[in-house]
Amino acid sequence: MRLPEIAVRRSISMIMVFIAFIGFGIFSLSQLGLDLFPKLEFPQIVIVSMMRGTGPEEMERLVTDVLEESVSQVMNLKNIESTSGSGSSVIFAEFEWGTDMNQAEIDIRNALDLYEDQLPEDVTDPMVIALDPSLSPIMFLSFSSDVLNEAELRYLIENDIEPLINRIDGVGSTMTRGGIEEQINVDVNPIILSEQGLSLSQLVGALSSVREDVPAGDFSFNGTYMNMKVETAFHSLEEIGRLVVGQNAGMPVQLQNVASIYRGYKDIKSIVRVDGSSSVVMVVFRRADANTVNVCGRVVDSLSEIDDSFGSAFSSSIVFSQADFINKSIMNLADTGLIALVVASLVLLFFLRSWRTSLVVAISIPVSVILCFIALRLFDITLNLISLSGLVLAVGMLVDNSIVVLENIFRHREMGQSPQQASIAATEEVGMAITASTLTTIVVFLPILFVPGITGMMFRDMSLTISFTIIMSLFVALTLVPLLASKTKNLVSSHKKGSIAHKHSLKMDGVLEKYKALLQKALTRKKLVILGTAVLLVISLLVMQTIPREFMEQPDMGFISLNAERTFGTDLESTDSTANVIEMQLRELLGEDLQSMYVKVGQEGGMEAVMGDVGPNQMSFMMRLCDVTDREKSVSAYKDEIRNMLDEMPDIQYDMEKSSQMMMGSSNAVEITLYGDDLEELRSVAEQIGVELSSIPGTKEVTTSIDAHSTELSFVPGYVQLAMRGLSPAFVSGELSTAFQGAPATFYREIDDEFDVVVRLAPEFRDSQEDFRAFTIAGMPLDGLGTFVERIASPEIARRNQSRVASIFCAVSGRSLGDVAKDVDVMMDTLDTRGMRFEVGGQTSDMKETLLFLGLAVIVAALLVYMVMAGQFESLLEPFIIILTIPMALIGVIWTLFITGTTISVTSLIGIVLLAGIVVNNGIVLIDYANRLRADGMDIVNAIVTSGVTRFRPILMTALTTILALAPLALGLGEGSEMWAPMAISVMGGLTVATALTLFLVPCLYVVLGSHKRFAKFSRKFQTDDKN
Structure with missing residues (x-):
């Protein structure tokens, strides 16, 4: 027995199967996690090294060069980017997407071990961190x-x-x-220290030797066993002061003789x-x-x-x-899905005029979704914005197969068959057609899975979710629908003459008659219909060139993150004053829409050295707004107002994009990378590019990575003077670092509290540049041990693929990213970069690459759909006729995007890919039935007209359920829905036009090509060869 026959004849068994599956589905739903985006493994690894008191150029030469050389030998490496700052080296190793990052991390660690002996002794062990959303x-x-x-x-x-x-x-x-x-401060008097003939390194060394109580072993005395230890830990600040740190003239010198020891605070x-x-x-x-x-x-x-x-x-x-x-977005999408379910059910009730019949079809939606949860659990897919939007997109399509099956069952019932016979025969009759339709919808997602980069990874969950749900809907249509239909005696209620339902039925019959007349008229002017559609397609393609292009829509998360900075070298107090002014202006601008604001001035280092800039000139603002439904302005609108506000502050550089991208590819809309060896020349050309970039309409927040500079005071040691006193440059560097920065020498415990003990000069001896010059080492001021040189230096040195670079980047607002990208390309082609090589990247590069691959995905999807249909029809002609609805559906997509002002983006293109699998479904059902009628002896024109009239209602129903079910998503209401509006708009517009083309253009093409001897002979030849 076939599947429909098993479902009808063994109905109790099949009902038990569905009850079990629904139970597993509900349990699977309870086990699914909630997250913002799918689980992603980003192909980036960060290597961080620190070396106190080392300038950017020294960090580049001594540390970054060595580490980059070792990392460059690792397999599957795409790019190396590094930043050498004061005392820090941060390297980003980017790999090809799909690389096994666990193995890549092992390879990097092994490579670093090989070069370990080439690093300075003072540098910390490189810290290797795999980047991920956590x-x-x-x-x-x-x-x-x-x-x-x-x-x-x-x-x-x-x-x-x-x-x-x-x-x-x-x-x-x-x-x-x-x-x-808090910390324990050891403030040293350099004058007394010099008189005692001691150095700061001696103080640090003496303190470092006193850390923990030292175990002395286990001993047994007269049968008594005991542990012994040497107590060296400090128990009071007085003990620290009594520590002997050296000798002078044979007399011990205690720490309290040369320094003040007290409980104070860290800087x-x-x-x-x-x-x-x-x-x-x-x-x-x-x-x-x-x-x-x-x-x-x-x-x-x-x-x-x-x-x-x-x-x-x-x-x-x-x-x-x-x-x-996450919760608001998920709930919003869930509500959208419920609205789509209600809308689809109302459409069914409108056409079927019977609540029983509508219920039989509508029940396929929740059952298919619940069964899909089992697959999501098996494939470890969470409920996130991507997967749940896939469920919402699929809601309107889940009834397509059930509608076709139920409509055919009703037709067989009218032919006089019993409920059971009609359910079995009708379902088996259209079984192959709806199976092919399901396959055409599924295969379009295969190319998306092979799109490289973040797009392919992100939309994998959506592709799998829609595929699972539609497969489940096919299973429901072949089993549960015929089962329920066989148990329903009055599949379509009879309506009394004069009732609303009866009048509705008469109107539908009138619509069918009008459609039949229009179709017959179109068939008499076949070439005009075909030519007119082709001309409209050409005009539409020309209109498409005027539609703006974007990479990917950003959802309104209700948060605004702002990073700003003052001129490099600005102290913390001055930066905080500026932050106070900005904070007040932000509160006034955001008004009652502001729920909370977090402000951070300066940076504490640590992981912040990896995640962003470090320094007292940095400011960060994070603003949480009320729900999007409770405010009149979007986050994007507020950002524009904030930009206008900050543009009036000339000494402020800022960005609001890097912290708002949620790791969705590149953080900068436009990023120009300039390659060169000379830092001053790089800065000069970068500033010139920045000025030109600012003049392009739509560019905002134009900044360069190398525009900041600081005055660096360098001490050039006299090697003869140092040698005469037995000193080395490394020793001088250590003394200076301890004197003016401080050195944690040991720790001090007080009950359960533990504090660092920091050695440094007393504040009055480290307050000016004169103090620096007057600092004595081995009884000699620095002026006597070498010379001082002041020069302009960059606080950071950036490199890409082992070459120095300067980056110029900006945000885009008020214009499409595609239009700005075109202007940037023109600008860079005409600009004199003094022979320096440059690259234009950022989201512009991601957009071009992704849109190219998605364009190819549409073509590949169409070919796959054609192959599936060719396998079903065992013909090359009929699939060719149906496949023409895909480019014709672009007419609807283009004009809908144009009229609504929607951009061409990743999500709208994925809507077109999805459309390629949907628009052919009605054509498959239409031509499949026409072929059956021709096999029974009907001529080609009457066959296609009869098929069109017979399939008119199911075609219209399946199209309207999908179109109207997407309406809530297209409106983009609520958190997180902005991302999916272009996709829904593309599908709605394309499917609307494609439905009309299926009802008129496909019959015209079917008659023209089917009647043409060469085409008909070509198709029959393959069928005959196959039979032989």
């Missing part, structure tokens, strides 16, 4: 207190609260920012405010394999328990939680 913070937690000072609050959060948060399942790491930290490197008040903020990161929503929920629960445990010591609040946007 490096983006998922939560910002704010802590404030009325009873604790800033140092006490910071200590409490860092030592008591942070460990509790880190123990939460799924939390990867945390960072605490803001407040002030403040950053200031944090939340909603205008000083605060301590904890940044929470998740593990790479953890679910964002679940982790955020556990942190919120734990935070509530912590608040109860610590009473009134502090108050906490959530500044930012990624789970909020």
Whole structure:
């Protein structure tokens, strides 16, 4: 027995199967994780090395050069980018998409080990970090207190609260920012130190030797066994002061003789405010394999328990939680899916005029979706914006197969067959046609899976979700629909004469008669219909050239991130004054739409050296707005207003794009990379490009990576003078670093508290450049040991593929990215770059590459659809006729995008790919039935007219359910829906025109080509050869 016959004749067994599947589906749904985007493995690895007191050029020469040389030998490497700063070297190794990143990380570690002996002794071991979405913070937690000072609050959060948060399942790491930290200061008097004949390195060495109590072994005395240790740890500040650090004239010199020892504070490197008040903020990161929503929920629960445990010591609040946007977006898409379900059901009820019949078809939607959850669980796909949007897109298509089956069952019932016979015979009759239709919808997603880069990875979940759902709908159409139809006696209710339903039926009959007349008229003017459609296609393709192009729409997440900086070298206090002004202006601009604002001035280093710029001139602002439905302006509109505000501040550079891209490819809209060896020449040409770029309409936030510069004071040692005193340049460098930056020498414990002990000059001896010049080493001022040279230096040196580079980048607003990209290409072709090589990249490059591959994906999808249809019809002619609806559907896509002002982007092109699999389905059903009628002896014209009239209602129903079900998504209402509006608009416009073409153009082509002897002979030849 075939599948429909099994379902009808063994109905109880089949119902039990569906109940079991639905149970598994609901269980699978409960196990699916919620996330913002699919699980992605980014092909990037970061290598970070630190060396205190080393300038950018020295870091480049001594560290970055060596590390880049080692990394460059690793397989599948695409690009190497590095930044050498003061005391830091950060290298980004980018690999080809699809590379096994676990193996790549091992290869990099092995390569670094081979070059380890070529690095300076003072450099830290290179830290290798694989980039992934878990490096983006998922939560910002704010802590404030009325009873604790800033140092006490910071200590409490860092030592008591942070460990509790880190123990939460799924939390990867945390960072605490803001407040002030305590330390033990050893402020040295350089005059007394020189009189005693000692050096700072001797003090650091003496303190470093006293760290922990040292075990002395196990001993047994007279049968008593005991452990012994040598107590060396300090128990009080007085003990630190009594430490002997050297001798002078045979007398011991204690630390307190040359320095003041007291409990003080670390130098403040950053200031944090939340909603205008000083605060301590904890940044929470998740593990790479953890679910964002679940982790955020556990942190919120734990935070509530912590608040109860610590009473009134502090108050906490959530500044930012990624789970909020994820939950709102998922719920919004789920609501959109429910609306689509209701709309599709109403369309069915309108056409079928019976709630029983409509219910039989409509039930296929929730059942198919629930069964799809089983596949999602098996393939480890989470419920995210991509996969859930795939479900929403599929809702309108899930009834297509069921409509065709039920319409055919109704026709067989009218022929006098019993409910069971009609259900079996009708389903088997159209079984191959709907199977082919399902295959054509699925195969269009194969090319998307092979699109390189972030696009292919992102939309894999959508492709699989739609495919799984449509396969399930086919299974439902072949089993559950005929089963339910066989149990429904009155499949279509009879309506009394004069009733609304009866009048509706008469109107539908009238519509069919009008369609039949129009189709017959079109068939008498076949060439005019075909030529007119071809001309309209050509005009549409010309109109398409005027439609703006974008890479990918950014969803309105309700957050604005702003990074700004003052001139390099600006101190923290001055930067904070500027930040206060910007903060006040932002509050005034955003008004009641602002829910909270996080402000950070300066940077504390650490991982921030990897994620962004470090320095006291840096400012970061993060603003959380109210829900998009509760405000009149979008995030994009507010960004434009903020840009206008900041453009009036001449000393400020800023960007709002890097922190808002959610790792969706390149962060800069336009990025021009200039290659050269001379830093000054690079700066000069980069500034010139920046000026020209600013003049292009639509460019915003134009900045260059090399425009900042600082005055560097270099000490050039006299090697004879040093040799006469037994000194080395390395020793001088160490003394200077300790004197003016400070050196952590040991730590001091007090009960459960632990503090760094930092050696440095007393503040009054390290306050000016004169103090620097007067600093004595071995009894000799620096002036006597060498010379000082002042010069302009870059605070950072950037490189790409082992060559120095300068990057010029900008955001785009008010114009399409494609139009700006064209102007940039023209600008760079005419600009004198003094022979320097350049590349234009950023999102412009990503857009060109991705749109090219997606354009090819559309062509490949059409070929695959043709191959599937050729296999079904065993003909080359009929598939050729049907496949012509794909380019003709572009007419609807182009004009819909043009009229609605929607750009051509990744999402709209994916809509066209999806359209290629949808638009042919109605043509398959139409021609399949026409071929059956011709096989029964009917002539070609009457066969296609009868097929058109018979299939008119199911074609119209399947098209309208898909089109109207996409309407909520096309409107782009609610969080996260902006990304999918272009896709829905493309499908709606294309399917509307394609439906009309299926009903009129396909019959004309069918008659013209089917009647042409050469085409008909060509098609029959293949069929005959196959039979022989």
